[in-house]
Amino acid sequence: MAEQVRAIRTRQAILSAAAKIFEEHGYQAATISQILGEAGVTKGALYFHFQSKEDLAQGVLAEQDQHQQLMVPERASKVQEIVDVVMLHAHRLQTDPMVRAGVRLSMDQLAQGLDRSGPFLRWGEVGCTLLERAQAQGELLPHVVVPETADVIVGSFAGIQSMSQAICDYGDLVVRVSALMRHLLPSVVVPSVLASLDLAETRGATVYAEARKAADALELAPAG
Amino acid sequence: MAEQVRAIRTRQAILSAAAKIFEEHGYQAATISQILGEAGVTKGALYFHFQSKEDLAQGVLAEQDQHQQLMVPERASKVQEIVDVVMLHAHRLQTDPMVRAGVRLSMDQLAQGLDRSGPFLRWGEVGCTLLERAQAQGELLPHVVVPETADVIVGSFAGIQSMSQAICDYGDLVVRVSALMRHLLPSVVVPSVLASLDLAETRGATVYAEARKAADALELAPAG
Known part of the structure; x- marks a missing residue:
């Protein structure tokens, strides 16, 4: 249960970071590295939730x-x-x-x-x-x-x-x-x-x- | 007169190139060098018509x-x-x-x-x-x-x-x-x-x- 809550929080943190980066740079120019940096999560965590x-x-x-x-x-x-x-x-x-x-x-x-x-x-x-x-x-x-x-x-x-x-x-x-x-x-x-x-x-x-x-x-x- | 027509054509060529580059890369990511390359005009010609x-x-x-x-x-x-x-x-x-x-x-x-x-x-x-x-x-x-x-x-x-x-x-x-x-x-x-x-x-x-x-x-x- 605690793990599930953590997973939901991580997913939300990644989405918030992605939203911010997309707004700043546009979809085209935004990179996954920028989103990783903003979210402060590991690459593994990001790719667990999102493929691309x-x-x-x-x-x-x-x-x-x-x-x-x-x-x-x-x-x-x-x-x-x-x-x-x-x-x-x-x-x-x-x-x-x-x-x-x-x-x-x-x-x-x-x-x-x-x-x-x-x-x-x-x-x-x-x-x-x-x-x-x-x-x-x-x-x-x-x-x-x-x-x-x-x-x-x-x-x-x-x-x-x-x-x-x-x-x-x-x-x-x-x-x-x-x-x-x-x-x-x-x-x-x-x-x-x-x-x-x-x-x-x-x-x-x-x-x-x-x-x-x-x-x-x-x-x-x-x-x- | 011929010069004026040429100036109008150059301006149009630059605008067409700019339109194409903005569409491909978005405003944010597009650069003047890309537009120059696409338009095939000199830097001087471009800056004569457009400042930025x-x-x-x-x-x-x-x-x-x-x-x-x-x-x-x-x-x-x-x-x-x-x-x-x-x-x-x-x-x-x-x-x-x-x-x-x-x-x-x-x-x-x-x-x-x-x-x-x-x-x-x-x-x-x-x-x-x-x-x-x-x-x-x-x-x-x-x-x-x-x-x-x-x-x-x-x-x-x-x-x-x-x-x-x-x-x-x-x-x-x-x-x-x-x-x-x-x-x-x-x-x-x-x-x-x-x-x-x-x-x-x-x-x-x-x-x-x-x-x-x-x-x-x-x-x-x-x-x-």
């Missing part, structure tokens, strides 16, 4: 979605749940270096040989699942094609965050994401649902506090 | 918008003109290496020390100008805040192109951009205008052919 530089990058890429999906509490309105996932992600981009590193890597159009499609496809699936539930309970307009709408949300979010980073290092991210939601949702959601949505800029921080509390309660609970 | 690596990158970044604005013919509907600018840009991204390089650089979140905000801000201004004209002639819904909507269009386009590049190297770009327009415009445009818009996936290619013809006619015309 691409493998390390995929680990960092995966961090952004794994954390995410666990954390948004269920909502009666599945459209609100989508908004909450998006707004929480925006909030975490502003505050969590690991989430930030994962997103930057997935936006690194210069990273040759790195398959960056994973996060887009996985986020697309999250979007599809939630939109299908919204559709099933009558929240969506009749013309909506779920995979198309999911991809529009995922793709446009990716660009809005990049623009916010370029212009003011994420200073206005939640404002921009709230504006994006107000622009996209009227063509997707029935008016009665639209009117009841919380699209405020503060939504991400609120959901984060709520989700954090739920996660902490779960960790304190005895394992089954 | 950042200056070269700004030159490549500027290429994507300068070409663009000249080329879309005026439309009676300013919203259609916006759609045409966006669709033409998507088409050129699929077909023009220089436009592609400029966009990739502006999306390079790892390019430290490079101010990538320029293209976002300049595209935002293009959007504002056209949206203001649309607003003046009653094409927009009353609640629209022009700079906000311009930024949503620019930012979301940036992400949609990045997603398309990551998933299939721009193979489905025009399909995705058409879907984006269909999702954004209903919350921006009055219904009667919306119904008359051409948002087809083929729109970019059509506008390109039209604009190319106009540009060629202009070049053939005697200078005033």
